[in-house]
Every structure is written in structure tokens, then in C-alpha cells.
Amino acid sequence: MKHLLEISQLPADTILKLAQRALAFKDLRADYPRFSGARLANLFYENSTRTRISFELAADHLSIPVINFVQGLSSENKGELIEDTVRTLAAMGINLFVIRHSENRMQEALAKRLSDEEDIHIINAGDGTHAHPSQALLDLMTILEVKGSLSGLKIAIVGNLRHSRVANSLQCLFESLGLEQLYLVAPEIWWPQNHHFGKLTTSLREGIEDADVVIALRVQKERLSEDSSLDLATYHQNYAISLDSLAIAKKDAMVMHPGPVNRGIEIDSAVVDGPQSFILQQVRNGVFMRMAMIEYLLS
Numbered sequence: 001m002k003h004l005l006e007i008s009q010l011p012a013d014t015i016l017k018l019a020q021r022a023l024a025f026k027d028l029r030a031d032y033p034r035f036s037g038a039r040l041a042n043l044f045y046e047n048s049t050r051t052r053i054s055f056e057l058a059a060d061h062l063s064i065p066v067i068n069f070v071q072g073l074s075s076e077n078k079g080e081l082i083e084d085t086v087r088t089l090a091a092m093g094i095n096l097f098v099i100r101h102s103e104n105r106m107q108e109a110l111a112k113r114l115s116d117e118e119d120i121h122i123i124n125a126g127d128g129t130h131a132h133p134s135q136a137l138l139d140l141m142t143i144l145e146v147k148g149s150l151s152g153l154k155i156a157i158v159g160n161l162r163h164s165r166v167a168n169s170l171q172c173l174f175e176s177l178g179l180e181q182l183y184l185v186a187p188e189i190w191w192p193q194n195h196h197f198g199k200l201t202t203s204l205r206e207g208i209e210d211a212d213v214v215i216a217l218r219v220q221k222e223r224l225s226e227d228s229s230l231d232l233a234t235y236h237q238n239y240a241i242s243l244d245s246l247a248i249a250k251k252d253a254m255v256m257h258p259g260p261v262n263r264g265i266e267i268d269s270a271v272v273d274g275p276q277s278f279i280l281q282q283v284r285n286g287v288f289m290r291m292a293m294i295e296y297l298l299s
């Protein structure tokens, strides 16, 4: 495979193999391969802490030098196109491009424009509200690490579905793996524009009652427009993952969140820092999943 742009490109057995490989890296059951000759550039046109730094650490574990491209200091400010930036970096020997962009499907369009370049691999690190495949894969890894399999699980995704690229990628992933019970919970104003898998509901109770996994989504204040904004205090009252609302999920329910977290809006601090929270485990797993993704593309 040349590029990794969205979950729908990956067959179910490849998704599971990536999760198993990432767990093997984490548990030191697999040696870290060395990719001498490879070089990775992080091109982030949107803010990031987890994704950018975990790709950097993943590359480091695989002996791949990393260049962090700083858009504000780049020649794109003199009018250079993103595809010319990529070609320029490729001419210097960089072959892996981890790209985050605010425009939906920007990486896909870029991959098409660069289709004549044999040795350029693009990894989508998040595009607009469309897809965030590495986040969905590391979420799966974390669930499998704790629960063993998806069989029989009820999973609820709660929050700003309308603007969530994570929720989109998770829908694709859970559909591909045949998850029996996926609930998507949000006030109607935040229902997804492209819903393709899972039961949509406005009822937090219906979504998280007896759930095995509760995934809270960030309220993306920067993406709320007039037709999608709502009172955050009312949202918190009706949809926040709090100790009270979590009590209706299973006693051993995992709480997850892709981060960054808005404490006191979509999730309370008592839950973020509580015994059911796997949020930092997700972050840790992100390094190993991104190692598995890079290895998959280069092998």
C-alpha cells in the first residue's frame, strides 16, 4: 500500500493485524525493525500534541529521522503549493509524509496530484471533519488490549458527532469488524452529516446503559457555526460523562477520549482522572500503533 488515508482502504484482517502488531511492539514481543534510508516529515497545518509527537516517537523507535515542518516559516508563505513543498522535501530524501490539514480529503487530493511520484507515502493524520485513521486504530488497539475482542461488546460514542473525524473513522472501523452494538449519542444538532454505521440516538441513557466502552468526543468549539452551536451548560447537563451518568454503564466500562479533553464540558475531571479512564493508555498506545502503520506502509 502506498498511502494510508482512511480506514475504508484497509481490509478487516489488516486492521486486526495492525492492532496485534502494535500490541506486540508495546509488550516487547516483537523486535523494532530498522528502516535505514527512510525519512519522515510531519506536516501539520492544524494544531496537534498527541498525533504529531507520537508519529515522531514511532519513527524514532524505527530508526527513521524526522523533520518537523513549520508552516509559519516555510516557503508556502511565499505562494508555494503544498504539492511543491512535498516534492521539494522528497527531493531531499524524505519519503514519508504525515499530514494533518483542516480541509476534508486534502491528503487524498494531494496523493492524486503526486501519483507519478513512486517513493512518496502519505499518512493522513486528520483531515477536517472527515477522517482520523490512526486515532481509530489506536482506539481499537486499546479496546482489544483490555477486552480481548469486540465480540459481544456494546460501544457508545458520545458528543459532537457532526464535526468528529474520529467518530467517522471509528464508524468505518467498527462496521468493517462487525461490531454488533454501536450507539452514536448526541443532540440532533450534532448528528453526523454522513452517518453510515451505528444506532443514532439523542438519549444518553439508551446509548451508555450497560455499555462496555464509552468514548467521549471533544466539543470542537472552533468548528461550531451558527447552525451547530448550542449552550454548553445545557450540553453538559444532558450529555457529559460524569460519575452519575457513567454509573448506568457496566461497572467495568472503559472510558475513552481521543483528546484533547475539555474538562467539565463533555467529561468531568472525576472521570478523566478516575479508575475507569483509559485516556492516557490511548495516548501511550498511539506510539506503538503508529509504528505498526509506518512498518505496514514501508514493508
Ligand code: CP
Residues within 6 Å of the ligand: 047, 048, 049, 050, 051, 052, 126, 135, 258, 259, 260
Ligand atoms: N487525538 C488527537 O488527534 O489529538 P491531537 O490533536 O493532540 O493530535
